[in-house]
Amino acid sequence: MSEVDRGAPLIVIEGIDGSGKGTQSALLNQRLNAAGITSTLLSFPRYQSTFFGARIGEFLNGQFGALNELHPFLVSLLYAGDRYESRDLLLASRQSSQAVVLDRYVPSNIAHQSAKVQGAERAQLQTWIEQVEYGLFHLPKPDLVILLDVPVDSSQELIRRKEKRTYTDRATDLQESDTSYMGAVREAYLSLAEQSPEWRVVPVTEEGQVRPVETIADDIWQLVQPVLRLKEK
Ligand SMILES: Nc1ncnc2c1ncn2[C@@H]1O[C@H](COP(=O)(O)OP(=O)(O)OP(=O)(O)O)[C@@H](O)[C@H]1O
Numbered sequence: 001m002s003e004v005d006r007g008a009p010l011i012v013i014e015g016i017d018g019s020g021k022g023t024q025s026a027l028l029n030q031r032l033n034a035a036g037i038t039s040t041l042l043s044f045p046r047y048q049s050t051f052f053g054a055r056i057g058e059f060l061n062g063q064f065g066a067l068n069e070l071h072p073f074l075v076s077l078l079y080a081g082d083r084y085e086s087r088d089l090l091l092a093s094r095q096s097s098q099a100v101v102l103d104r105y106v107p108s109n110i111a112h113q114s115a116k117v118q119g120a121e122r123a124q125l126q127t128w129i130e131q132v133e134y135g136l137f138h139l140p141k142p143d144l145v146i147l148l149d150v151p152v153d154s155s156q157e158l159i160r161r162k163e164k165r166t167y168t169d170r171a172t173d174l175q176e177s178d179t180s181y182m183g184a185v186r187e188a189y190l191s192l193a194e195q196s197p198e199w200r201v202v203p204v205t206e207e208g209q210v211r212p213v214e215t216i217a218d219d220i221w222q223l224v225q226p227v228l229r230l231k232e233k
């Protein structure tokens, strides 16, 4: 299939919880549209829109038990199910827009779930998640993954600024409040970025300070230009 037949490029914004993904995805989507490049923004998990999304909210709220009681492969299937239910929307968005911006996608599953295990088990889990999502569920692969890299202590500060979630009354969900787990997720993300040619890393802090939202947005804008495959809509 040619580049154009596949439709619009999938631009994925990734990073640990509180790294600014929601903020930067929304800004990128707005900036693309303002530049006359039609863009669709989707955020995963789709808590309010899919059967699996609702179950993920319950899982993150502790309704299925302590988060470490469930094997990460089984947990990954909830998130994969949410994307499987969203596949038609995703493919349609690629045809109706000139860019699709995703606030989290398959790499979130790989980084967050594989960070719960070590060594050979981690490598196997990464392979299984790719096999389920890209292989069995035929989800499209990203054209560009932008990793917003932030130290855990800075991310915790940003998480405290977040608005109330739809699925929990807590200020943080159960995973966000586990800082050693979040550190392992950050390492997993950085290792994925080193292995994969379509990944780019954007630092969220400079000399220990969180960079301004607009400066980070400008870096992202520069990275997005090469992947836009513009055609008449
Ligand atoms: N560069 C920044 N400077 C100051 N505040 C920021 C910056 N980026 C994000 N924020 C604020 O930090 C909070 C977390 O940002 P955001 O919701 O975008 O993160 P996230 O990665 O999407 O979080 P989560 O993964 O938990 O959903 C928000 O209140 C947002 O306004």
Ligand SMILES: Cc1cn([C@H]2C[C@H](O)[C@@H](COP(=O)(O)O)O2)c(=O)[nH]c1=O
Residues within 6 Å of the ligand: 017, 044, 045, 060, 079, 080, 104, 105, 106, 108, 109, 110, 112, 113, 175, 176
């Ligand atoms: C999409 C996706 C997410 N996760 C994890 C990452 C976070 O801990 C939560 C989602 O929280 P948010 O505040 O709504 O961003 O779920 C995952 O493990 N796998 C995934 O595919």
